[in-house]
Amino acid sequence: MERDSKLIEYPNREEWDGLYTTVSCRRALSPSGLPGIQYALNPYGGCEHGCIYCYAPEVTHVQWGGWRVVRVKVNIADRLVQELPGLTGTIGIGTVTDPYQGAEARFMLTRRCLEILKERGYRVHIHTKSDLVLRDLDLLSSMEGEVGVTVTGLDERRSKMLEPGAPLPEARLRALRELSAAGVDAYALIGPVLNHLEGHEDEFCDAIASTGVRRAVLDRLNPRPELSKRTDRMHVRGSDVALENIRTMLASRGLTVEDAFREEARRHSPCRL
Ligand code: SF4
Structure with missing residues (x-):
């Protein structure tokens, strides 16, 4: 049994405010694997x-402390307009x-890019952990694409x-509930599946199924060295037991369950944790 008293407390949300820096990007889009x-x-x-x-910090060679200072790519929408002509396919x-x-609540770059992609008829695939995505339901409900929302547990x-x-x-x-109700192809991205879910899988799967999504994607913890220092300190580890229980329980509730275990995806998509 883990002892919560050993867990490290991080600064609350207000203390993060202001940790933004604006930058210009050379390109908006990069080829995806x-x-x-x-x-x-x-x-x-x-x-x-x-x-x-x-x-992601390890993949992109950024120090953990620096990772949390957000670089806002203020010219990304202009770059996107320049780069799109002649391109086909789904934009992740x-x-x-x-x-x-x-x-994004302040700078609205994602929304501006979505507007541009919608105008030009592109299909999108969005990954997020935030209900701020609901702000853009007006766009998403009339675009082709899918939205994955990550849920790793129910314990606040x-x-x-x-x-x-x-x-x-x-x-x-x-x-997830409101995206589904609006007709958006939304799915629950459950990962990484961690040890704190063991023994709580049933309740967790009930909550996921109650949102109305018909699909879930499961992912494992990716134990890279720097990441492991943090998770070890907090007694956090991946759980294949919980993962397999969730797979079975979601399937019994009628959901299609997929894996996000492809090494190719894990290299390129840290946010799909
Ligand atoms: S896992 Fe995704 S949401 Fe979490 S810090 Fe990394 S990039 Fe951000």
Whole structure:
């Protein structure tokens, strides 16, 4: 049994405010190796959600402290307009960092890019942990594409420790519920499946199924060295037991369950943790 008293507390959301820096990007899009995604778009560098299990800093060679200082790519919409002519395929939004992290409420780069993609008829695939995605329902409900919302558990206290800058589980479930109700192809991205879910799988699967989504994607913890220092300190580990239980329980509730275990995807898409 873990002892919560040993877990590390991170600064609350207000203390993160102001940790933004504006930058100009050379390109808006990069070719993607993710299944079903031809180009990746990430309006922000770094991520204020600060999930302790995030391996994006290691993949992108950024120090953990620096990762949480968000680089706002203020010219990304202009670049996108220049780069789109002649390109075809699905645009993945948030393949490395969350496109609906707190910065988006202020800078609205994701929304501007979505407007551009909608005007030109592009299909999008969005990954997020934030209910801020609901702000853009007006666009998403009339675009072709899909939205994955990550849910790693139901325990609010645990979420604040593991994902200190991210919206709480109930907000993410609400996002899934409202996206589904609006006709958006939404799915629950459940991962990484961690040990705190052991013994709580039934309740967790009930909550996921109650949102109305018909599909879930499961992912494992990616134990890279720097990441493991954080998770070890907090007695957090991946759980194949919980993962297989969730797979079975969601299937029994009528959901289609897929794996996000492809090494190719894990290299390119930290936010799909
Ligand atoms: S796992 Fe995703 S949401 Fe969490 S800090 Fe990393 S990029 Fe952000």
